[in-house]
Amino acid sequence: MENLSSTRLKPGMIYTRNDLSELFGIKDATLKNGIFRPKGYDSVWLFVTEQKTSDRTPYVDTLTNDTLRMEGQLQGRTDHLILKHKQLGLELLVFHRRTKKEYSGAGFRYEGAFCYEDASGSKPTSFVLKRERTDSFDADLNEMERKLVTQGTFDPADVTDSRERTFAAIVQRRGQTRFRTMLLKAYKSRCAITGCEVEPALEAAHIHPYQGDHTDVISNGLLLRSDIHTLFDLGLIWIEPTNLSIQISESIRKCSEYASLDQRLLSLPESVSDHPSQAALEFRMCSKK
Secondary structure, eight states: OOOOGGGGOOTTOEEOHHHHHHHHTOOOGGGGSSEEOOTTSSEEEEEEESSOOTTSOOOOOEEETTEEEEEOOTTOTTHHHHHTTTTTTOEEEEEEESSTTSSGGGOEEEEEEEEEEEEEOSSSOEEEEEEOOOTTHHHHHHHHHHHHHTTOSOOGGGHHHHHHHHHHHHHHHHOOHHHHHHHHHHTTTSOTTTOOOOGGGEEEEESSOOOSGGGOSGGGEEEEEHHHHHHHHTTSEEEOTTTOBEEEOHHHHTSHHHHTTTTOBOOOOSSGGGSOOHHHHHHHHHHTO
């Protein structure tokens, strides 16, 4: 049975090496290395400092959104832990900081689990890792399903009310009528990502989460097919703010239906003022972390 250290860590929290030593009872001095495997856990910890001090080996490491580019140890002794982490049943956990002084106590921001994607060169090997996009969505959805299941068994007398609730849910999911109508007009009743023209399947998606009527503006919305809307809300599909290219998470890129959308350019309204807000897209992309 896997014993994962990630179950005791919280993404976004700042941890110093001393914090981790106390939390996991670590006395091993190699914790000071950039790549460390805690004893008794199926985990590998990657400590990334982008701007090194002059006394440290000048490894080239950068974290940009969900992509980590980092160099392994000079002699490559731990390369196999990264290259074969899935076969070995190991999770790769990233602790990141831009400079040693970015966080109090020379701490690191825990970024969560990443997966090996590519490598080149040797001594040191240059790795490309991608952030795992599981987050807490599965747990949240499972909890919601549990609540729905425990609401009671089927009652034929409640069919009418259930039908009304179903329609209410569809209306809510599609977006408020006025907002959806504006997006249908701006995008000419076509999904901005897939080009789907089946109007009943098209929904009004907020880029920046809904916070009142002032967020119901065309530049803060996208007209999306229902399944794309769901994936967009889950952070599995997003829009690159600078060039408006469609980005697909690695976890669903393997599905041929969605892989074809990767790097495609977003379809835009004719009016420039209706184009998606770059600031809203940047907020959305940052909130994926």
